[in-house]
Amino acid sequence: MNRMPMNHMPLNRLAPLVAMTGAILASAPACAGDWKGQSLATKRQIVSEVIACMRTRMSHDRLISYNQAARACKSEVQARLEKVTAGPLVAATTPPK
Numbered sequence: 001m002n003r004m005p006m007n008h009m010p011l012n013r014l015a016p017l018v019a020m021t022g023a024i025l026a027s028a029p030a031c032a033g034d035w036k037g038q039s040l041a042t043k044r045q046i047v048s049e050v051i052a053c054m055r056t057r058m059s060h061d062r063l064i065s066y067n068q069a070a071r072a073c074k075s076e077v078q079a080r081l082e083k084v085t086a087g088p089l090v091a092a093t094t095p096p097k
Helices: 011-030 040-060 066-085
Strands: none
Touching: 011 040, 011 066, 040 066
16 A cells, blocks of 8 residues: 655645745836835735736636736726825814814
8 A cells, every 4th residue: 555645735826836935026116116115014915916816817717827817906906006195195274172
C-alpha cells in the first residue's frame, strides 16, 4: 500500500497556488495609484481585497483567465477606493462653542 505522508501536498494543487501567489505579489504595487502616500495597512488591505476578488471571480467563472481576473479586480478595487476617497473635504464654517 503506497500512501502519501500527511504533510505532502499534491503538485496539482501546489503549482497553481505558487503561481497565483507569485503573480499577485509581483503585481501588487500596481493595485493603487499612489503607493508612496498610502499607509502599509491600506496597501495590505487593497492587496487582500484584490486576492479575495480574484479568488471568488475565478471560482465562479472557470473560463476567465488569471490576467482577466486580475485586471477586473484591480479596477474594481481601485474604483471602490476612489469612490470612498472622492469628494471635497469641507471645513466647518462656524467656530466651535
